Amino acid sequence: MTRRKVAGNLGWMLGERGLQVAGGIGIVAMLARGMGPEGFAHFQYAQAVVYIAASFVLICGSEVIVPRLVANPDPAAQHRLLAHGFGLRFAAGMIAYVLIGGFMLVSRPGPELWVPTLILGFAVLLREPFGIVTAWMQAHTRTRPNAIFSLVALALKAICVALLFRAGVQSVPWYAMAIVLETVLASALLGHYYLHRAPRTRITMDTALARELFSNGALFWVSFVLMMSSRRIDQLLLKPLVPLSEFGAYAASMQILDNFVVVATILCAGIAPIYVYAQPTLAVARRNILKIAAGMLLVGASGALTIAWGADWIVHLLYGSAFASAAGLLRLAALASMLVFADVALTLLPIYLRQPRLVAIKWALVFAVTVGIDLIAIPAYGAHGAILGYAIANFLSVLFGLWIWLREGRRATMTREASA
Template sequence: MQRKVAHNLLWMLVERGLQVGAGIGIVAMLARGLGPEGFAHIQYAQAVVYIASSIALICGGEVVIPRLVANQDLLVQHRLLAHAFGLRLTAGVLGYLLMCAFLVVTGQTVEFWIPALIIGVAVVLREPFGIVTAWMQAHTRTRPNTLFNLASLTVKAAGVALLFAAGIHSVPAYAIAFSLEPVVMAVLLTSFYLARAPRARVVYEPALAKELISSGLLFWASFMLMMGSRRVDQLLLKPLVPLGELGAYAASMQILDNFVMVATILAAGIAPIYVYAQPTLPQARRNILKITAAMMAVGIAGGTLIALSARWIIHLLYGSAFASATGLLQLAALASTLVFADVGLTLLPIYLRRPRLVAIKWGMVFAITIGIDMVAIPRFGVYGAILGFAVANLLSVLFGIATWLRCATAKPAAQEARA
């Protein structure tokens, strides 16, 4: 069993690594193909879609996977998946409509409308059909999902590369290339599951749907707040700074998005054995402290290297048109080192099964990010957004430290339920 788990984890880590590499290449082609202003158009559209997609995270894997593991009956699992799919699809459609409403209320021009509508297909497709991914994880079958992810990513990268090679500078064209990824993924996941699913009609059960919503409510709120806090800065920047500056800011943050993904990769590889498998809280806390220190060291080393190499990185990836992003990348890279410590410290509330703590943290981060950005951006422009990013990361770490100190005698929720 341990070998099977390690094998599946290896596939997950390989997938993440390839996604990071492909993501950097795709962003570089976008920036060079569209220029700072065109790049700002598509990045703003992606920010809006990113926040809207959080609404479709209702009934996440934290809710579905334990139930699938607890009951191996195929008909019961099929009924559960059908209800979860319906909830996610409904939320995805709602998210898409709310995105359209936001674009109308804020008076966005057609240059922002069209790419948002096209890329927004992911809001309706990614999470609903991603329920099959939860089913695979419950059966420790991550290899097919990894292959599907790589296949859909390859289609997206190929589409962007073809447009870039052809010298096309149309933002909607690149948006269509982006929309191919969730479409291909949905088709592959659906085909895989239907070939193995029971041929049984599912009757809607309001009680089951209500249970799935209520048990995942805190996780849902946490994800929405987390995703909102990570992209709200670009929404606030857009009406207050020139498009070229927004494009430079988005370019620097794209690099850091790929950098901080290393933190989640490390946590995914370390936590199952050294945290979640620990029978006692004291041992888990000690390991979390060691993991956090090690991850912080990795973050400092990587962030410092990025800051020192910022000029070379910007020139290599984006070209001279994005030279103004160099200073932004240097400051943001140093601020991003705190993300590594935050990811390490977040392992504790997950171990304790206390989603309320995670929701409180992201609610605080979201509110503080908006508050600082609204004050600092009008005064300092894009540097004000970096200030908000840095302060939010610092407060996240301080919240994690406070949680670590206060939970010295706490028990995981599962243990409390058995007591």
């Protein structure tokens, strides 16, 4: 019964993700063709700034919320927990939006970047705060409603982008508003769904619980900030040092891979609650994590090789001849992306152990190495230097995850020998 439930859960998640990937690729193609290489480059840079700022909203992530929801099924207790998590995330979202404005003031870009960045940044006030309902669904292995909501919001975004594309609109801000509409609708649907089922109890602010969630989630939060920064800092460093056309080609190739590697997170989110978080012993959880990592690496390798093999065709189909240089970049970056799948699976172990310090250390190391390599390689090799930093960062992440897995195995062995 458990396996059937997990299979059904994964089926909905993968089905929704498959449609999200297909829709996302189609939308990106219209964005690139509609705005042109220069406009698309500006749009991608604005998205990179917002992506990094959005990491500041992950102050109370699912890694903190989901295990607590699984451990305490009482509806009133869960409602109280979710209310405090929402409050923390919304406050962080307001700070993140201010940071976006502050960065734009310091960097002093032209209006072609100012306006779309502030429009796209509005999503940080909604996506993660209302996304806490998704964590509640994950804890209850109930992904069908979220999948439906996501697809409805995706359909709205696709329709709006298609209408702009068909009308021949080239304005980056108009496309930015179409993108934000997806987050607005998805947040509204999630909020309505949960409130319709939530206990009708009045929640009073518990500063002790808020501090506990903040404290327990702080290291995970720092980890997410470092992780998301390491995945977008390359674009912030690359844009001032290369021609706009080269930056646009690099951003176009990484946009395709973003739609690909997110499958790793979706798979682990569906598997982890039962096969990792709910396991009573470290030995079983650790063994399951290794199996998951091996399977994930196989999935990642299959997808990456397929993308690399069809890179020329993919770029020509999606972006057209104006982005022809993106094919070579996509081919190299795709081969490096397979390691992301194994890394996501191995990260489940420190989450199970509730040792966010290890996750923070890993991403601090990865971020430092990424910045160091990019500062050296990008001026010399341009976009290829950014791909080198991406590949080495992924390899380092997997090595760190394997080190944790082996270390916990040795500790368990030493504990058994000492007790014997």
